[in-house]
Amino acid sequence: MVNEAQEYLADPVLGERVAAELRALLRDPNRLPVLVLATLWPVHWQRLTARRDPDAHAQARALLEEGTRIRVPDSFTAADAHVLAAEGSDPRLRRARECAVNGEITQYLAGVPVLLQRYEDATADARALLDAAIDARRLGWGVDLPTEFLADAASGYLTRAEWDEYGEQWPAPALADTDEHRGGFPGPLTRVRPRRRLRQTAPVDRPACRLADAVEQHGRRSRADTFPAETFWTASLAHADAPTLITLAESARIRGLYRTQMQLLATGALSNADAAAELVNPLTIPALGALGEVSRWAASIVPLTDPGPLARFLRTLHSANQKEAIEVVLARGPGRRAELSNRFGVADLVRRLYDWNHYGRFPESVRSAASAELAALLTRHPDGPTDTGDPKSLARFVNMLEAPAAACATATALRPRSQPDPDPSDAEADEAPETAMVLASRLKRLAEAGNDRALIDLLAEKPARRVAVSDPSGVAHLLRELTRIADTYDVDEVRQLSKRESVTLIADRRPLERVDLTDPTGVALLLGWLNRYHGHWTSWPDRFLHRLEHRRDPLYLSLRDQPYRNAEHLVWQWERAMLGRFATRAAEVALTDARGVADLLNTLSPRTFNYCPQPVAQAALARLLERNPAHHVPLVGASIDGSAAEVLIRALRDAGDPEAASHLQQRAFAAGAYPYLRRSEYRDYGLLPDGTWSPVWTWADMVPSY
Structure with a gap:
């Protein structure tokens, strides 16, 4: 385990x-x-x-x-809880089942409510430590957080008045508070007991703390769109090791903190060639126009002892065509100083030096230096070939070094892979009544294949009476497929059956009153489809009105008593009124998905939403904006799907709410979507740690600190 x-x-x-x-x-x-x-x-x-x-x-x-990926649900279903009640006599399980909110039994058993309550109720000094620890974990620090780092970083999370109150004894009282056990559970930030040194030469563990997993996961969501304090970055520069600095630099980059990113990488480059490689990556510093200057500086300080990272650094210099920087590295003697214990790194470095000597388009000075360093490296290695210029001998040497990795990479798996999730379109026939999406997929597949008999048999079963109508995307796809078949299929019986099912679905099943509002994308899709295909049911008004009359539809009864020209006009009025009702309901959609909310805003736009009565449509749009989606849509994982935030920002601007768009843009920057958002600045110097625009800066402004 x-x-x-x-x-x-x-x-x-x-x-x-x-x-x-x-x-x-x-x-x-x-x-x-x-x-x-x-x-x-x-x-x-x-x-x-x-x-x-x-x-x-x-x-x-x-x-x-x-391996086989098993997704563990966040909560127990009602059926799961019933099984626990029937089978379990453990009082802890019984208590968790009774007290857990929303079926989160596992979280309750892990003491989550106690920990989260302590986080919410923490004093200012303890909360500063916890927020700094949360930011450290979500931005790239490891599990064990050095106490000195936390103390330095968290000081910036306190106001001036709070620092005056707590600063004299900082951070001892806060550490004692967060470490204290209460109610049988450890604290939200516990001290890590140092390991005993088995050898006198072993490094001494730094005092460290560990953040409770539940608090970390809660903080990743609650602080996802918050910039850390500036002291977080300065403390990281002082206390983080090189691998951590590289990870933190990437977190800074996706938040637009370009100068901070460069500072982190430059600090890491002093002790780690991978950090140096990131520093000289042309994509890292597009605004500086100083790639040559940065590359030469990095080449002059990069460590030469670890051949693997060094080879990656040299490869980056080669890709960036930085020949002068390559000469600087070769002049420092990497072949004479690289450690030989890293087999794979030695193989990579040998390959790089050999390629430059024989295939690289470099001046003679670089080629001769590469040849000399290759000879020095091979001479030092106990298994190195005697003839350093023989390509076959070098190939055998490199293959010998890389043999363990090759064996692992090419071995054939002896256990079966996990099977992919089945495509809904491949579902069996008896699954069709359960989901609208499956039924729509089956209808589409049969219609495209021209299978008249199968279509007639399926539609004759009246599947619209049984299909679930809670999924707005499924309902939209099903309505679209039934409409397409009813309008275009070349067999009259199929068209008539499809019309009947379409009427049954919209008039009898009332999906517009029952679809789930937790799926904003699906709601927008259904609303947009109804708006684009308005007037669809006026093609067979008598059948449609008969269904409305049969179930005593309140909206129909209210319209029936008003003046109308004919049956088609009455159906048309009903469609518009029902669309208006659905638009009003759609404005209360869950603000859980930035892209879905953007789709809904665009759908309700007066430019496109023209079938619904305009006062109703405008009121629905105003209500959706009033609920402030710019503040409430979650941005966890924005660095993975930053385009969703960009789509919502544009939708808010188009809807006439530029202030909300600016607020969401700032949230998206802090959440890591900076590279995905459009900006008007010609030369992009990024942001300051507080999220404001950075003034112009150059590499020369940074070098003296190193």
Whole structure:
């Protein structure tokens, strides 16, 4: 059992070794059967399985993707709770079932309510520590947070008056408060007991604290759109190691803190070549126009001892065509100083030096320097070939170094992969009545295949009477498919049956009154479809009015007593009035999805929403804006789908609410969507740590501090 697997897999070096060993274990036929059960939060799954360049988690991604992913629900359903009540006699389970809110039994058992209440009720000094710890975890720090870092970082989360009150003894009282056990549960921020040193030469563990997982997950949501205090970044510069600085730099970049990003990478470059590689990446500093200057500085200070990161740094310089910086590195003697214990790093460095000597389009000075460093490196290695210029000998040497990785990468899995989720269009016939989306997919497939008999049989079963109408997307797709078949299919019996089902669905099942408002995208889709295909039911008014009369539809009865020209006109009036009612209801949609809310705002726009009575449409749009979606839509994971925030920002501007658009833009910046949002500045110098626009700055403004 590997609990919190990200703690073992996230490190680019050690984590990759752990993942490679686990993959080899699971593929070894001599050690079967083997089961590895691991847990990790979705945010860590996304980070470890994302494909990036450089690919820091290739082995971890392969390990996770080769396994069977089991999504654990956030809460127990009513049926689950009933099973617990019937089978369990454990008083702890019984108490959790009775007291847990919204079925969150697991969270209750883990002491979540107590921890979250302590977070909400914390004094100002304790809250500052907790918020700094939350920001540290969500922006890239590891599990164990150095106490000195927290003390320095959290000081900026206090107001001047609060600092005057707590500063004299800071941070001892706050640490004692957050570490205290209450109600049988540990505190929200507990001190980590230092490990005993088994050797005198072993490094001494720094005093550290660990944030409770429940508080961290809550904070990731509640502080997702908040910039950390400026002291967070200055404390990170003073206390973080190089791998942490690289991760923090990426967090700064996606929030538009470009100068902070450069400071973090420059600090990391002093001790880590991977940080130097990130620093000289042309995509890192598009606004500076100083790539050559930065590259030469990085080349002059980059560590030469670890061949793997050094080779990646040299590859980045090559890609950026920084020949002068390459000469600076080669002049410092990497072949004479690189450590030989990293087999894969040595292989990468050998390959890089050989390519420059034989294939690179470089001046003679670079080629000769690369040849000399390659010879020095191979001469030092106990297994190095005697003829350093023989390509076959070098190939055998590199293959020997990389053999363990190749074996792990090319082995064939001995266990079955998890099966992908079935496509709804492949569902069996007996599933059709259960979901509107499945029924729509089956109708579309049969119509495209021209299977008249199967269509007649399916529609004759009157599926619209049984299909669930709570899913707005499913209802929209089903109405669209029934309409298409009724209007265009070349078999009259199929068209008539499709018309009947369409009338049954909209008139009898009343989906516009029953669809789930927690899906703003689906609500917008259904509302837009009804607006575009208005007048559809006027094609067969008698059948439609008969259904409305039969079920004594209140809206129909109110319209029937008003003047109308004919049956078609009465159906037309009913359609407009029903669309207006649905628009009014749609304005109360859950503000849970930025893209869906944007779709709904665009749908209600006077330019496009022209079938509904305009006063009703305008009132619905005003009501939706009044609910302030710019403040309430969640932006967790905005760095993954920042375009959704951009779509909503544009929709708010088009709806005539520029202040809300600006507020949402600032939230999106803090949430990590800065690279995805449109900005008017010609030369982009990013933001200051407080989220305001940064003045012009140059590389020369930063170098003296290093």
